[in-house]
Amino acid sequence: MHTRDVVELDLNSVLLHQKSIVIDAHCDTLTAIEKQKRCLSVSTGIGQVDLPRLKRGGVNVQFFAVFVSPGSEKRVLERVMEVIAHFYREMAENAASIVPVFNYRTLAHGLAQGKIAALLAVEGGEVLAGRLGVLNSLYLMGVRSLTLTWNHRNELGDGIAVEQPGGLTKFGMAVVKEMNRLGMLVDVAHLAAPGFWDVLKTSRQPVIASHANSYTLCPHPRNLKNEQIKALAAGGGVMGLTFYPPFIHLDCPSLEKLLDHVDYIANLAGVDCIGLGSDFDGISEVIPELSDVSRLPAFTRGLLTRGYSKEAVKKILGDNLLRVLKTVIPS
Numbered sequence: 001m002h003t004r005d006v007v008e009l010d011l012n013s014v015l016l017h018q019k020s021i022v023i024d025a026h027c028d029t030l031t032a033i034e035k036q037k038r039c040l041s042v043s044t045g046i047g048q049v050d051l052p053r054l055k056r057g058g059v060n061v062q063f064f065a066v067f068v069s070p071g072s073e074k075r076v077l078e079r080v081m082e083v084i085a086h087f088y089r090e091m092a093e094n095a096a097s098i099v100p101v102f103n104y105r106t107l108a109h110g111l112a113q114g115k116i117a118a119l120l121a122v123e124g125g126e127v128l129a130g131r132l133g134v135l136n137s138l139y140l141m142g143v144r145s146l147t148l149t150w151n152h153r154n155e156l157g158d159g160i161a162v163e164q165p166g167g168l169t170k171f172g173m174a175v176v177k178e179m180n181r182l183g184m185l186v187d188v189a190h191l192a193a194p195g196f197w198d199v200l201k202t203s204r205q206p207v208i209a210s211h212a213n214s215y216t217l218c219p220h221p222r223n224l225k226n227e228q229i230k231a232l233a234a235g236g237g238v239m240g241l242t243f244y245p246p247f248i249h250l251d252c253p254s255l256e257k258l259l260d261h262v263d264y265i266a267n268l269a270g271v272d273c274i275g276l277g278s279d280f281d282g283i284s285e286v287i288p289e290l291s292d293v294s295r296l297p298a299f300t301r302g303l304l305t306r307g308y309s310k311e312a313v314k315k316i317l318g319d320n321l322l323r324v325l326k327t328v329i330p331s
């Protein structure tokens, strides 16, 4: 490429990135900032997500996962309550630049004011302890997305680390139906294949796989197989491409290899099912081009280099997830 073309590409990609609604469907920042003794408002160089870097990365909607490792914490629900309280402390302290999402109206209003919209998500249905009432309470506390399982078995179903996994339990199916009724996103990331298929049969709403890539390109059990991707897309769902190197390529993960996932999934099922789910602050390694959330414009530049139309780029950056949010969460 000529220097002039490179400059033009840089400029175009920056402008397009700024104009787009950028949505990241997964980060583990809530638990990371606690462990690392930092807060959202200050960029310390530690971790991958904070407010200054979210702004530099052009992020408009950030999902914040409450993840409690089922093995290490006996009292999962208490711990989740504590992290949710921490979320709202951060929201209150930074109300000038970030707002929690309760429904589509609060999301749109926040964006119109130039603020980042924060969607509270819980990762791992063990928090429910087999009780639908807990789900209802989490909803009242502002949780709008639930990853049904982590890697292991819980009351809802089996995660990807379970040997000979089964599908959703009766309780798992009841949870999906209740989430549909309440207006919560059903997240199938980490769920084993039989459960995945049960969710698609049970849910009357599009579902998300908040952080997963293509299994064909990178055979990690957390990635989705072709038939899963096609079915997710056919139901109007979205998968958030994740930046964790072992999910991108087994030998040489890079931005180019991540873009290969975009190409592959777009050819397989169309661009409408592609979104972002970085997993920042939940991952121990990164690819150099996407070392933290402020580097996101590099991804947009990569999409343009590969010949994606502006419309397709905007869909991938956030419009697809926005479509699902608009459909699923209360208006």
Ligand SMILES: [Zn+2]
Pocket (backbone or CB within 6 Å): 123, 189, 190, 211
């Ligand atoms: Zn995860």
